[in-house]
Amino acid sequence: MTTFADLGLSQKVLSAVTDSGYTTPTPIQAGAIPPALARRDILGIAQTGTGKTASFVLPMLTLLEKGRARARMPRTLILEPTRELAAQVAENFEKYGKNHKLNVALLIGGVSFDEQDRKLERGADVLICTPGRLLDHCERGKLLMTGVEILVIDEADRMLDMGFIPDIERIAKLIPFTRQTLFFSATMPPEIQKLADRFLQNPERIEVAPPSSTAKTVTQRFVATHSKDYEKRAVLRDLIRAQDDLKNAIIFCNRKVDVADLFRSLDRHGFSVGALHGDMDQRSRTTMLANFKENKLTLLVASDVAARGLDIPDVSHVFNFDVPIHAEDYVHRIGRTGRAGRSGAAFTLVSKRDGKFVDAIEKLIDQKIEWLNGSLEDLPQQAESEERERPRNGRDRGGRDRDRSRGRGKSEARAPEPRVEAIETEEKVDVVKAERKADVRPQNPARNPRAANHAAPRPANDDSRDRRNRYRRDDDDGPTPLGFGDDVPAFMLIAGKA
DNA sequence: AAAAAAC
Known part of the structure; x- marks a missing residue:
């Protein structure tokens, strides 16, 4: 049976995972982590409850250990459709990144800019954002995203529903073309497939069954x-x-x-x-x-x-x-x-x-x-x-x-x-x-x-x-x-x- | 018949 230790994650990440009590990866984790670590683009079709968040957080942490941050430039960017989801992903970064000295900035609306600005000025390695607030920061000129190596687009189908796709396109233009993109969606209607085709290069496609969608339990x-x-x-x-x-x-x-x-x-x-x-x-x-x-x-x-x-x-x-x-x-x-x-x-x-x-x-x-x-x-x-x-x-x-x-x-x-x-x-x-x-x-x-x-x-x-x-x-x-x-x-x- | 998201 596959364990987390078989997936190629770093020791720091593995020990945090072990401390959290996990030994066996879920299917989306087992499928997505190795190609993500190999710097491949990912097209993940998975609902929440499948362990999707860890499937991008864990390889991102491992990849962040390699290479070095350029001064005050974020290296990874995660986009989420709602503030609560963004906050939840940030919690995951703190949990699995406890052995790393990473600066995580949660950029969401509804809260003041001050603390977010301070974090950015100190230099954030990881940005976790809702699209509106991220663009707001960019337009205020406080944030340069030319150092971003990994972009995560989470819940893409929901972003589409909510009319965020134009924002996502604008954000993508601010990030180097050479980036690695991890793209997740619960469903794959034609519009989402088209979007994935535009954003991803030769992605590894991982599809996991919805967690027995209307579960028998x-x-x-x-x-x-x-x-x-x-x-x-x-x-x-x-x-x-x-x-x-x-x-x-x-x-x-x-x-x-x-x-x-x-x-x-x-x-x-x-x-x-x-x-x-x-x-x-x-x-x-x-x-x-x-x-x-x-x-x-x-x-x-x-x-x-x-x-x-x-x-x-x-x-x-x-x-x-x-x-x-x-x-x-x-x-x-x-x-x-x-x-x-x-x-x-x-x-x-x-x-x-x-x-x-x-x-x-x-x-x-x-x-x-x-x-x-x-x-x-x-x-x-x-x-x-x-x-x-x-x-x-x-x-x-x-x-x-x-x-x-x-x-x-x-x-x-x-x-x-x-x-x-x-x-x-x-x-x-x-x-x-x-x-x-x-x-x-x-x-x-x-x-x-x-x-x-x-x-x-x-x-x-x-x-x-x-x-x-x-x-x-x-x-x-x-x-x-x-x-x-x-x-x-x-x-x-x-x-x-x- | 709705909700979500920047100020």
Whole structure:
């Protein structure tokens, strides 16, 4: 069997890999590392979860030991589609490069230039970037890339989706033609193939099977629901509470506003929950993700920014609050669970309007997904007026609430539940308020990015044992950081009270 | 019906 020691990596790299507890390379690593070390171009077709990141980080570290840096010139450049992915790759560089004296600069948007500038002035060997911020640095004249020997284009298909290809082309022009290029994509549609042909010279092509794309270890279910948001939130809460084995979960919404709304609702209902979407300020994004990874938050409500690539080990559940519009996104979302052979569960809330998306998903994954409690046809009909009066089926609710009062699941333990009727009332008020108070909804997130992470004022609650109090904020005049568990960084508390 | 990314 192939081991890391057989791949030609340097001793420094090998010892860091061994210290991390790895002995056997994954297929993409075994396939890509030797030709990468031989300075070949690489066309890697692999999804996240296949060990793709190490397949370029490890050979890059080895190659960086050879040759010497020219003064203050970066020698390698990695392009990532999202800030979180870039940060994650940087962590990998630190982990596997701990025996190297390398300067790694993470150049991403949403944070100040100052620290990035300082790193560049000290001289960075490795740049890990999102395209916009990199170009910004170049245009400010602070950064010369003529010394770059290795270029990594990661998640190329996603870069294409996001319209980054013109940026990538511009960046490529700033780098010597003699460079080595490592190009990775989860899929290979014709446009990506054309792009690869333009960027790569005689590449070694390594294709690995998607990690059993909708892994057999993942239990998938559709859950029929009416389409009103408050209905869906109630169904979701019951669903979460019914999971005995829920360790942590990502809940996907299609839209950023819905991420904000659902986050606020779950928070108000006492769940341990964070939120992640692209209109939140970067500090919140980073902190939310870190706290979720460290299990300080049980639930993470997220947009598709979290669907791909983020390495959050051991997520036990994925909930799709909305059916994704593109079937591939379904695959990526549920790929957040059941990783590395572990078991996982994925529940997707489906209402009548989602019919054609459901069909597309089943067609793409080539399997039928079972319905949890009967399909849409079995859903009790509700008159419009009755729906408004009684958001949920009373009989059903009573039955589950008895279960709930026994306190199931981790999130349950965090907050003693008020009486059920109170919750339902509060929920309705919540929705009405949310709709009236436009300022808490990211209608124009570009103008007010923090709105997305900004909870509405909540009613006073005298129960000091209620852990929700920790998350309570005064009002609009200053966001108190949410979702930090017990560890709100001091600087953020100060900022919140200012 | 969306999201992502520079200021």
